[in-house]
Amino acid sequence: MRKAGVVLGLLLLISLPSSPDVQILSSTQNGILFRFSLPPVKVEEVERGGRRFDQPFFEGCGFILDGGLPRLPIRRLAFGVPPDVQVRLELIDRSTRSIPIGSPLLNPGPPKRLGGTFPESEARIALDGFIRSQRIAVVELCPVRYDPISRSLILHPEMTVKLTFIRPSSAPPARFGYVREPEPFEQLLKESLLNYEEARLWRKPPPRVPSPAPQLEGEKLKIYVERTGLYRLTAEELKEEWGVDLSGVDPRTFSLSCGGEEVPIYVKGEEDGRFDPGDYIEFLGVNPKRPYTRYNIYWLSWGKGRGLRVGYVDGEPRIPGATFPTSFRSKIRLEEDHLHSTLKELGPDKVCPDEPEMWYERVDHWFWTGIKNRGDQDEVRLPFKLFDVAQSFSRPKITVALQGGTPVEHDVLVMVNGIRIGRARWSKQDRVVLSKTLPANAFIDATQGDNVLSCLRIDTSEEPNATVFPYHVYINWIELEYMRLYRAVRDALDFSTPEEREVEKGELLEFAISCFLRPDVDVFIHDGERLVAMIKNPLVERVKLDEAERERFR
Ligand SMILES: [Ca+2]
Ligand SMILES: [Ca+2]
Incomplete structure (x- = not known):
């Protein structure tokens, strides 16, 4: 909630999207290309404490407000972006000219030493957050920069900027679409977003009715599962997002069931008898098989003896001459x-x-x-x-x-x-x-x-x-x-042994899965219905992504 407040505050500093200085060249689900034309820059002389300073500005600008750094004019632009992407900003093109200035630039504090041209970059993403269902990225353009060596202003009269939405595929996609917000918010978004028309189709709908968020019913937690996958419920998420505080419960008694049958789970950090921050529950959630049944319901209960857990298999890779399957x-x-x-x-x-x-x-x-x-x-x-x-x-x-x-x-x-x-x-x-x-x-x-x-x-x-x-x-x-x-997407991969004709029966296999972005990897064996065993001691190696691998995330 706090995050939304911050975005709201910043948005109010942004001028209206009908601004003539921005031209959207293209706007699709894959990104936005726009051109900014700098309005005439004026330099005002101001006096502070008996000294003269120069204060450049242009119509519709905001200012860098950082103690000790020149108070240069900037332009903030807000765009709606899809909820499930990474946003990358690229400056495609810019023109440059410079104008010398007479007096020092106005600083809102004791001047800091500048190493070179300030600000260093011409454009950046200043903020990325949600206003209700709409994700918003605020781009900050610095078309007026300062060169302390030549004591001149560097102007970029034209800037072409590209926002690319990077969406790794073959991963569980996010659900988004048009959500009608209450009028004041709708109005605010309409006035603030330069791509309002497209972006309103990218909103993150609230949970469907009834909410698939876990619900506490008596001493049981009701969990809705629509799609098959490995589910992780962390102690923090349960508490902060769903208001379910299980910190007083002995996690060794957690028991999960579906359709009246107990399902084995893995509970990280249960050994100490406390479900504290960093601890989590993992289980295989399976989608319902019948048409017209959208959710499978899983019940988490506690307090009645030990719950069913997945077993362990040692998976430490130490077999010389094992075969590495490739697909x-x-x-x-x-x-x-x-x-x-x-x-x-x-x-x-x-x-x-x-x-x-x-x-x-x-x-x-x-x-x-x-x-x-x-x-x-x-x-x-x-x-x-x-x-x-x-x-x-x-x-x-x-x-x-x-x-x-x-x-x-x-x-x-x-x-x-x-x-x-x-x-x-x-x-x-x-x-x-x-x-x-x-x-x-x-x-x-x-x-x-x-x-x-x-x-x-x-x-x-x-x-x-x-x-x-x-x-x-x-x-x-x-x-x-x-x-x-064998490559992970968004830090997950549901993989299997290769097809029979590709390996000999009884042959020992080692699996090498690349492209995880985080080192805390849990590996499970499952049979499509439930977790069968956890594979302990996988070897996790840190490698640098090469250019082709980085390309996958673009
Ligand atoms: Ca659907
Ligand atoms: Ca614990």
Whole structure:
């Protein structure tokens, strides 16, 4: 909450986005390119304590307010950015000219010695935070700098700046889309953000109803799991984000269950009998297998004897002559939530006739993209990046989930990279899932370009009400199976042993997984339903990322 307050404070210093000095050259989900044109710079003479100082300024500027450093004019610009990316700033181009000045520059304190041109860089990201659901990056431009040697001002009349949104793919995607904020916030964002129109589609929706945040019910914690993955609940997160303080509980008694059955967990730091900062619980959460059941519910309880824990296997790599497999068959799901539909036609009688009140919770209302109703195009193309694709004879597989938008019959041809997946025919706001095993090497690695999923509408039905039914069909998610290199993405990798034909039976294997960014790596064996064992003593080595590896995060 405090962070939001800081952003709010700073935003108020930012002038309106309609400012004529900034021209957005492009703004997409992958980044923003803009040009700043410096308004005329004026130099005012001011007197402080009987001495004369120069104070440069330009229209719409703010100032560097740092005791002892020249009070130079700067320009702050606020942009909305997607919630799940790293933002990189690059100065693409700038023009330069200099003007000598007569008096020293105004300093708000005893002058500090300057090593060289001040400020050192022409542009930086001054702030990165959230106002409610909207993530905001504030760029600070320094088009007026000071050279202490020639005692002149260096001006940059034109600056071209690029913000790149770096989004590692093959990782669990974040959910974002349009969220309507209360009017005062909406107004503030509208006035502050230079890319308001696009950026409002990148908001981070509040937890869905009911909240998937863990909820305390009596002496039990209810945990909602929508997607299969390794889940970590830290003592700090539980306390600070969800208001669940388990510090008085003996963590050795933590017990997790799902569907009435106890599930083995790993509890870091439980030996001392206290669940203190730095301690956490890890478990394999599995998505529900039934359609129209969105969450699996896990219950965490405590205080009744020791809970079930995962066992250990020693994994210290010390086997001379072991084989290093180079690739494995990876299963991933790509899902982004940008478009919302109320799905009014999909009634509780279909979804959950026994519990109609559960309708909203059971149905996924968020979709990736779609074919617009009453739009010019009967096709939607969805580019997606796949990292670490290995060359292999093994055939990859794709599964695509589509959702009807308009209340009519649908007929859609689905392809990936020009290869036919299938033709889907279904009715109204129902959903359909298509699967296809593809030729070997059908997928393209991110270093070679994008993969493209395309859906082409064959039916020609018209639905006149484009307000209630904005899309004919939606793409909800894609599942992929492909041969993949042993490299972590966002500090995680769900990997498996290689396919049988690649290694001899009984052969000892050693796995080397690269590209973790943090050294505290936990390794588990799982069977798809639960954790089977923890692998203790993996060898963690620090290496420098090479250029190609750094490229993966761009
Ligand atoms: Ca502890
Ligand atoms: Ca979805």
